[in-house]
Amino acid sequence: MVRPRFLPHRRVWGSRENRARALRADRRGGCGSGYCHFGRKRSSNRSFWQVWAGEIGHFGRARDCPELRSPGRFPSSRAGRGRVPGSACKRRGARRTIADGPTIIRHQNRTEGRNAMPARRTLLTLFVAAGVHPVSTAAQQSDMGRRSTVYAPRAAAATSQPLATAAALEIMQGGGNAIDAAVAAAAVLNVVEPHMTGMGGDAFAIVWWAETGELVGIDASGRSGSGMTVEALEARGHERMPGSGAEAVTVPGAISGWDALVTRFGKLDLARVLAPAIRIASEGFPVTPVIARQWGGAAEKLARDEGARATYLVDGERAPRAGEWFTNPGLARSFQRIADEGPGVLYGGSLGRELVEGLAALGGFVTLEDLAAHEPRWVEPIGTDFRGYTVWELPPSGQGIAALEMLELVEPLDLEGMGHNSAEYLHHLIEAKKLAFADLHRYVSDAETMEIDPMSLLSPGYVDARRALIDPQRAAERVEPGRAITDSETIYLTVADEDGNMVSFINSVYSSFGSGIVIPGQGFALQNRGAGFTMAEGHPNRVAPRKRPFHTIIPGFVTRDGEPVMAFGVMGGSMQPQGHTQLLLNMLVFGMDPQEAVDAARFRHLSGLRVAIEGVGAELAAELEARGHELADWRRTDFGGAQVILRLARGWAAASEPRKDGHAGG
Numbered sequence: 001m002v003r004p005r006f007l008p009h010r011r012v013w014g015s016r017e018n019r020a021r022a023l024r025a026d027r028r029g030g031c032g033s034g035y036c037h038f039g040r041k042r043s044s045n046r047s048f049w050q051v052w053a054g055e056i057g058h059f060g061r062a063r064d065c066p067e068l069r070s071p072g073r074f075p076s077s078r079a080g081r082g083r084v085p086g087s088a089c090k091r092r093g094a095r096r097t098i099a100d101g102p103t104i105i106r107h108q109n110r111t112e113g114r115n116a117m118p119a120r121r122t123l124l125t126l127f128v129a130a131g132v133h134p135v136s137t138a139a140q141q142s143d144m145g146r147r148s149t150v151y152a153p154r155a156a157a158a159t160s161q162p163l164a165t166a167a168a169l170e171i172m173q174g175g176g177n178a179i180d181a182a183v184a185a186a187a188v189l190n191v192v193e194p195h196m197t198g199m200g201g202d203a204f205a206i207v208w209w210a211e212t213g214e215l216v217g218i219d220a221s222g223r224s225g226s227g228m229t230v231e232a233l234e235a236r237g238h239e240r241m242p243g244s245g246a247e248a249v250t251v252p253g254a255i256s257g258w259d260a261l262v263t264r265f266g267k268l269d270l271a272r273v274l275a276p277a278i279r280i281a282s283e284g285f286p287v288t289p290v291i292a293r294q295w296g297g298a299a300e301k302l303a304r305d306e307g308a309r310a311t312y313l314v315d316g317e318r319a320p321r322a323g324e325w326f327t328n329p330g331l332a333r334s335f336q337r338i339a340d341e342g343p344g345v346l347y348g349g350s351l352g353r354e355l356v357e358g359l360a361a362l363g364g365f366v367t368l369e370d371l372a373a374h375e376p377r378w379v380e381p382i383g384t385d386f387r388g389y390t391v392w393e394l395p396p397s398g399q400g401i402a403a404l405e406m407l408e409l410v411e412p413l414d415l416e417g418m419g420h421n422s423a424e425y426l427h428h429l430i431e432a433k434k435l436a437f438a439d440l441h442r443y444v445s446d447a448e449t450m451e452i453d454p455m456s457l458l459s460p461g462y463v464d465a466r467r468a469l470i471d472p473q474r475a476a477e478r479v480e481p482g483r484a485i486t487d488s489e490t491i492y493l494t495v496a497d498e499d500g501n502m503v504s505f506i507n508s509v510y511s512s513f514g515s516g517i518v519i520p521g522q523g524f525a526l527q528n529r530g531a532g533f534t535m536a537e538g539h540p541n542r543v544a545p546r547k548r549p550f551h552t553i554i555p556g557f558v559t560r561d562g563e564p565v566m567a568f569g570v571m572g573g574s575m576q577p578q579g580h581t582q583l584l585l586n587m588l589v590f591g592m593d594p595q596e597a598v599d600a601a602r603f604r605h606l607s608g609l610r611v612a613i614e615g616v617g618a619e620l621a622a623e624l625e626a627r628g629h630e631l632a633d634w635r636r637t638d639f640g641g642a643q644v645i646l647r648l649a650r651g652w653a654a655a656s657e658p659r660k661d662g663h664a665g666g
Helices: 016-028 048-055 085-091 137-141 162-173 178-192 230-235 254-265 270-283 289-297 299-303 306-312 329-341 350-361 368-373 400-410 423-443 454-458 460-467 575-588 594-599 618-626
Strands: 150-152 156-159 202-209 214-220 377-379 382-386 389-393 489-496 502-510 556-560 563-571 603-607 610-613 641-647 652-655 663-665
Touching: 150 156, 150 663, 156 162, 156 178, 156 641, 156 652, 162 178, 162 270, 162 489, 162 663, 178 202, 178 254, 178 270, 178 329, 178 489, 178 502, 202 254, 202 556, 202 563, 214 254, 254 270, 270 329, 289 299, 299 306, 329 350, 350 368, 382 400, 382 454, 389 400, 389 575, 400 423, 400 454, 400 460, 400 575, 423 454, 423 460, 423 575, 423 603, 423 618, 454 460, 489 563, 489 641, 489 652, 502 556, 502 563, 556 575, 563 575, 575 594, 575 603, 575 641, 594 641, 594 652, 610 618, 652 663
Parallel strands: none
Antiparallel strands: 150 652, 156 489, 156 663, 202 214, 202 502, 214 377, 382 389, 389 556, 489 502, 556 563, 563 641, 603 610, 641 652
């Protein structure tokens, strides 16, 4: 099927004659009489970023077109309504057409007559961008067979599942903001992607709060149970951390984070925000082919637990097939109890008591007191400057610091000269990843027990010394951590609203269906984050009571000159820092638009010399093998899932992951 380069994201009002005129203009590739039109075919010699940075200023700062400048803070739909920037910009010599994307142009406001345009339109429509998995560089560069970046004038959402995107837009249409919408989408993903995420896991987020121009982080990760000690594990015969079962369960922190975000920043209450998830869990949904395949891969694990078997296996025997209707009344009831009684019903209340009793019967360490003592942490994001932008991640116990260190390691290199995804380019990125992860695994743990200041890993002298270890011609089999100064299942989503608020949000139960434990009747899987600890003596991440384990899930954000630019993330365990770095380089160095950057082939370093490179050709493989890399089968490798929302002069550009069920809408 041939798909159009741009989605039919029109906003044309007025008479039938005017609408027809606009459609004719679209077919010609022009824009008649100030009506909406779409970008022409991609220019081969001008990148998305050159256009936006050159003609509209960085990421939509309208240097040449005052009609596109935001009055004060980020423009809402009420600011500058009815302006027709096309003609005015043309007179001043600025380009009206953005070669790499559609220009959303509203028709002049009509104030009289039967064709008068309403003063405000609140309907948000979901536009689905459908595409295919990229298999080669040539395929990625073609306009055929790939989805387009979605452009939205007021609000946008990008998630890994269309029902979650629809829920986010529904909440914003109903008076909520981006924060409300992000939590609603996360709750829906608990229903439709239960192996990835849910209230039995943890959550992290970075929020751009437009009212104050403030970037805020939240760490809603749970601690280990008060009975989880090395001695207790050794007494049960464990020599390393258990990866599943009740012993691996830590306090589920997600609900506390959802509630804290809605309470501090939201316009709606938690009950209203949870309503779409309750409805879908009760009424059911069709399972997609991607989810059915992943669900089926965990069927054996689910069959080992009574509650998981009853909740997630059809007739207690098999995973649902693609297209089958699936309901989860237990999850609907749990959500409803939280909506009615608040998060306290889990953190010390009746829902928590049921959870603790069920875990205790299976050998778990979490107590009711552990649940009652849990609180999310408001944290200050950490950042590093990269080629005029500031890239932000959350501080440890997450692995965001590794993404920042990777960027620091490659920042001074001639990446453009190497060429995107060339052997030289990939070699340097892979080696940078090895160095950053060696430091990550040596030093990062619960922030309360870390032995170093994480920012010391980004100090110029330290980074320069680490960079000097990269051999441009030979892959390193083993990399040691520096002397610093004293697979996983996850969902990522991002939402932006008409007031300029942006949310970078990630939620996870760690492994597929987490621990594999579902307390009968509750309808959600409990995470296995305890597997993130180590039992090694002297390590800062050594297991101990009421301690946060090392975490893989990381939301990302980009600013420039103190203004928001982009919310982004890549789900997928240790792929996340690697994915963050590749996505940012695709956009900030090679000028790709958001969807191109998400679609582009990725690499994933696995261990030692082993690396998987998506769609790798014979010539590239030979060059990398000559440098000592061992290429794994990329078809058996998970390259993560990305979502992006980019701030434009007016509105948003959103991209979603084609390797999953990703959908962006506005």
